Amino acid sequence: MASTANENLAARLQTVKHVVLVLSGKGGVGKSSVSVQLALALYNAGHRVGVLDIDLCGPSIPRLLGVSGQQVRQASAGWVPVFVDEEQRLCCMSIAFLLGHQDDAVVWRGPKKNAMIRQFLDDVCWGDLDYLIIDTPPGTSDEHISVVEYLKSVQPDGAVVVTTPQQVALADVRKELNFCRKVQLPVLGVVENMSGYVCPHCAGCTNVFSSGGGEAMAREFEVPFLGQIPIDPALTRTLDPVTDTASTTQSTLAERFATSQLAPLFDTIVSKLSS
């Protein structure tokens, strides 16, 4: 029975060229925002991109992609993901689309979370995708063990590991790198997020959460280092706009991102990933 189930999943993801997981041992380091920015950079480079959010207790992807409040539709082929753009080249799936009210807590133990992830992989009809980016919760527990196990048959490309520069975060991210080794998930590289903050008043750069730790860790673990991303409060405003409707509707999210000062950094990361 298990093998037919795996065939289902493999058939479902057959139309997806690359599967990339975004991981971190630490919470709040920017996994979801890195996932979204990777997706937008790939999208702006002309690819078809899907984002799957398996953070079931704290889904952030819908808000960051500006599609919160949407519903998932059921079609004969399966669940239709929520499209972000008119062209339908950027789509996402998250448990947030399935909740009755957006403040509802998903109070689930492991087995239920695993079943939900399985269903996302089995039942969502992604269609033709160049990249499927999977955003994860922090840690090395149920969600992570399960998603890696389920994806075994489709051989994901690997994981992008996100960290911030402080020691406290790095300590947890080192665990995540060991997790990748243990489950034999290739590490595509480490992104050091929140590395430095440019004061809008004096343009002086402060290392709010120190700096350079991610690169040193990548060297130590002999995995590629993809780059440092500074803190940019404008990003919060791009991805988490004050009003969902009025002022922001003139430009699409992808257009807004393209003009952000972080966009070139992600273009570099994307080119490193695809080489």
Add this chain to the structure above:
Amino acid sequence: MVDTNVPEHCPGVESEQAGKSNACAGCPNQAACATAPKGPDPDIAVITDRLRNVRRKILVLSGKGGVGKSTFTANLGFALAHTGSETEPQEAVMTAAEEETVRQVGVVDIDICGPSLPKIMGLENEQIHQSMSGWSPVYVQDNLAVMSIGFMLPDKDAAVIWRGPKKNGIIKQFLRDVEWSDLDYLLVDTPPGTSDEHLSIAQYLKPGGIDGAILVTTPPEVALQDVRKEISFCRKVNIPILGIVENMSGFVCPNCKHESSIFPATTGGARQMAETMKVPFLGSIPLDPRIGKSCDSGQCFMEEFPDSPATLAFQGIVDQIVEQLP
């Protein structure tokens, strides 16, 4: 530490389905689970008894990761342990009355996959000791004890790759098997989310009573939306909410001393959310880069930088907590 002996869809040993569900087929523990007595977990009574001399139990929660739960917990622990002994005894021997004012504080870290407290509290290479009456926690000072899985790992980078049931097991041991002795405050630092760890700690501590939860957040809506879920969780399992703390709110540039918001409050911030959700708001703590450095070096931030605006804000919050739960 790979958890290989629990099947993927293990219903959990406390479940009515234990040993009987489809997932149990083939599990080496199936027979043990199927025949084990059902109903309330007998260990809960043991935990309640073990913690009967703990006056106050406080959970530090947040739906969102990386907002500063562990930093807050550690500093709350330091502050509670410190303020009680503020009147330094003049003589070497304390009088009985003075001794009474010293608060006994325990901190338990139930973030099993990402334990941060050992590092933040400067206890990185410590180990726990086993005695006749159970595990001895690690002491930062005489009246501040800490328990974390970080003290039990073969090496500090080892990943704890455990599914729910195993995490629940160790949390239970932290409460049942640790010699907590008489405590004025037991602080529980949690991982982000509303899953196994949270359900278990609520289940284990509820019969003995939980005094309340402190919810930590940062100002952006992306964090607030997860914290609202945590509020729903607290209401669902009947844990009183002591209040919301907004961390990393505002940043004073060390060069030009102007304030700017690194993490902008896109929807009015935590204060407004607290108002809408009808929970108390305890205060905002500004972002001070020295806080992160103190955490990395395991120092108490408030002691090192007593005049930082963050310390003053933090002290205000601690005072409110002590006032609510003397």
